[in-house]
Amino acid sequence: MKKIGVIGLGNMGKGMAFSLKRGGYDVLGFDAVEVTRATISQEGLACAGSIAELAEAVDMVVLSLPTSDIVEKVVLGEDGLLRHGKKGLVIVDTTTADPNSTRRIAAELKSAGIDFVDGPVSGGPKGAATATMGMVLGGDKEVIDRIEPVLSVMSGKRVHVGPVGAGHVAKLLNNLVTGTHLLISGEAARIATAAGLDPQQIFEGLSAGSAGSKVIDNFFPTWIFNGAFNSGFTMKLMRKDLRLAMNLIRETEAPTPLAKEAGRLWAKSIEGIEDPEDFNRIVQYIEK
Structure with a gap:
């Protein structure tokens, strides 16, 4: 070729x-x-x-x-x-x-x-x-x-x-896990702040432990803590991917209470974070 x-x-x-x-x-x-x-x-x-x-x-x-x-x-x-x-x-x-x-x-x-x-x-x-x-x-x-x-x-x-289709299933699961991890990591940063601590220092500790991940190790220092929010991937695209992941859950009837809650929060976040915004902004979302 x-x-x-x-x-x-x-x-x-x-x-x-x-x-x-x-x-x-x-x-x-x-x-x-x-x-x-x-x-x-x-x-x-x-x-x-x-x-x-x-x-x-x-x-x-x-x-x-x-x-x-x-x-x-x-x-x-x-x-x-x-x-x-x-x-x-x-x-x-x-x-x-x-x-x-x-x-x-x-x-x-x-x-x-x-x-x-x-x-x-x-x-x-x-x-x-x-x-x-x-x-x-x-x-x-x-x-x-x-x-x-x-x-x-x-x-x-x-x-x-x-087989054909498996790649797209894997990608939807990847983005579902990433989207869920962003939600809980954003909450962890708020907990650290409320406890009177520096969330960046706390996240360095998380990175050294079992919570370390691309979200903790890369997303936060690259796009979140510095306020850049310029990853090149939008809330609109991530919401679309999470909707597809929710469709997959419904079709498979897999028991997924946490995943369903993450999907609900991502969909609801349109009320506070508009589609063109960087997808990492989800860490700032607090449901009213």
């Missing part, structure tokens, strides 16, 4: 596209926003004028899109990848998406000889730009092995977690 298409040239997609280009691949981008395409072209990345044009030219497509509905339109729409992609094409969806939608898309593509891998990512825009992000992969092992050289150029760590 020499020619790679990237659809969705936002913070994540742009970083992945340029990482692939630096890795020696011939990269063709597309974004629904014409101004974005023009800007990316000026920065040195070739852009197609349509999804159909891109699909006909590439061996593999990486999707970096906001929602499952948009993924379905891009893949299954009249001018989409299913209609215009050639047999043998591999599509890797890095979107945090609905596993049920993922499985439906994969089934339709399979009949056309096109393979679909769900590969949601972690690491934010910086991870995409530096090719250090992590990927959880759902799909056929043979297909994933075949595209491993491409994936290794755009990511730092990859874990195959099961």
